[in-house]
Amino acid sequence: xxxxxxxxxxxxxxxxxxxxxxxxxxxxxxxxxxxxxxxxxxxxxxxxxxxxxxxxxxxxxxxxxxxxxxxxxxxxxxxxxxxxxxxxxxxxxxxxxxxxxxxxxxxxxxxxxxxxxxxxxxxxxxxxxxxxxxxxxxxxxxxxxxxxxxxxxxxxxxxxxxxxxxxxxxxxxxxxxxxxxxxxxxxxxxxxxxxxxxxxxxxx
Amino acid sequence: xxxxxxxxxxxxxxxxxxxxxxxxxxxxxxxxxxxxxxxxxxxxxxxxxxxxxxxxxxxxxxxxxxxxxxxxxxxxxxxxxxxxxxxxxxxxxxxxxxxxxxxxxxxxxxxxxxxxxxxxxxxxxxxxxxxxxxxxxxxxxxxxxxxxxxxxxxxxxxxxxxxxxxx
Numbered sequence: 001x002x003x004x005x006x007x008x009x010x011x012x013x014x015x016x017x018x019x020x021x022x023x024x025x026x027x028x029x030x031x032x033x034x035x036x037x038x039x040x041x042x043x044x045x046x047x048x049x050x051x052x053x054x055x056x057x058x059x060x061x062x063x064x065x066x067x068x069x070x071x072x073x074x075x076x077x078x079x080x081x082x083x084x085x086x087x088x089x090x091x092x093x094x095x096x097x098x099x100x101x102x103x104x105x106x107x108x109x110x111x112x113x114x115x116x117x118x119x120x121x122x123x124x125x126x127x128x129x130x131x132x133x134x135x136x137x138x139x140x141x142x143x144x145x146x147x148x149x150x151x152x153x154x155x156x157x158x159x160x161x162x163x164x165x166x167x168x169x170x171x172x173x174x175x176x177x178x179x180x181x182x183x184x185x186x187x188x189x190x191x192x193x194x195x196x197x198x199x200x201x202x203x204x
Numbered sequence: 205x206x207x208x209x210x211x212x213x214x215x216x217x218x219x220x221x222x223x224x225x226x227x228x229x230x231x232x233x234x235x236x237x238x239x240x241x242x243x244x245x246x247x248x249x250x251x252x253x254x255x256x257x258x259x260x261x262x263x264x265x266x267x268x269x270x271x272x273x274x275x276x277x278x279x280x281x282x283x284x285x286x287x288x289x290x291x292x293x294x295x296x297x298x299x300x301x302x303x304x305x306x307x308x309x310x311x312x313x314x315x316x317x318x319x320x321x322x323x324x325x326x327x328x329x330x331x332x333x334x335x336x337x338x339x340x341x342x343x344x345x346x347x348x349x350x351x352x353x354x355x356x357x358x359x360x361x362x363x364x365x366x367x368x369x370x371x
Contacts, residue, residue, distance in 0.1 A: 122352045
């Protein structure tokens with residue numbers, strides 16, 4: 001088989017290896033299963049009586065982790081990296097987090113980005129208490145986690161977890177935006193396993 | 205002629221010693237003559253008082269004034285020795301308006317009292333803070349916490365029961 005100087009090998013196609021086209025999800029339940037996040041719908045169907053509870057947990061968790069809105073608050077240089085994470089290059093809009101709310105009433109997440117001084121500590125706590133439940137906190141950098149280089153200072157709180165509960169600690173001084181993204185992904189994993197469904201072993 | 209030599213020539217009784225502080229001419233002057241010397245320094249063209257600091261040497265305090273002249277492009281450092289038991293020096297707010305906050309900061313952190321200052325209260329730390337942190341005998345073992353009062357004012361406490369999480 002020579003045509004114009006080019007040699008063309010005959011190709012044989014193994015028809016058994018071709019997978020049939022995936023069925024397009026039609027009903028709401030099928031669409032939920034198709035997201036991959038709600039993968040226990042079928043398993044839950046078999047456990048009568050727990051269907052509603054575990055499924056709603058998972059739907060709620062999925063909804064919550066998909067649009068975490070952080071409160072606009074920064075304390076020190078870590079806040080500059082937080083702004084860098086929000087900009088186009090690293091783009092936390094991929095996680096539904098692009099809206100930094102100017103009011104704690106509309107936020108789900110607080111980045112404690114920077115050194116928590118003794119004078120700022122009650123203000124940080126007040127900001128946290130203003131946020132509606134459910135709410136999460138990420139301690140960013142060594143200062144917010146432990147006090148960092150200011151551990152022996154008279155004016156710096158030795159870790160923000162002394163005053164508010166913290167979900168994820170991001171190390172670094174300041175952490176790079178990649179570290180921020182890793183911390184955010186860890187928090188998403190944590191939210192995914194919240195609720196009674198996870199406690200009963202249904203969120204597989 | 206450097207600024208310290210000029211100062212020594214004009215007020216020989218006020219200048220204790222002269223030297224260099226890094227690359228800046230420095231003069232140690234008598235505490236009683238501070239306002240006199242400062243007036244002369246302003247006449248010499250040092251229109252900018254950039255920094256006031258203080259240092260605790262355990263047996264005495266040293267107050268350091270950094271001046272700059274925008275016309276002559278010259279620096280000048282003045283030092284005053286103050287007692288350790290009762291650190292008091294005259295305020296320079298009558299000559300340089302900018303001395304106001306600088307002296308408040310030095311009072312806040314080092315504990316130097318400036319007589320004649322219009323409003324000598326703490327500037328960085330909240331009112332009610334115990335001690336001056338840059339003094340050598342500051343108690344680092346007692347931790348102090350700040351909470352917000354009903355009117356939004358800062359309240360200093362040593363136990364922090366309103367602030368810390370109960371465990």
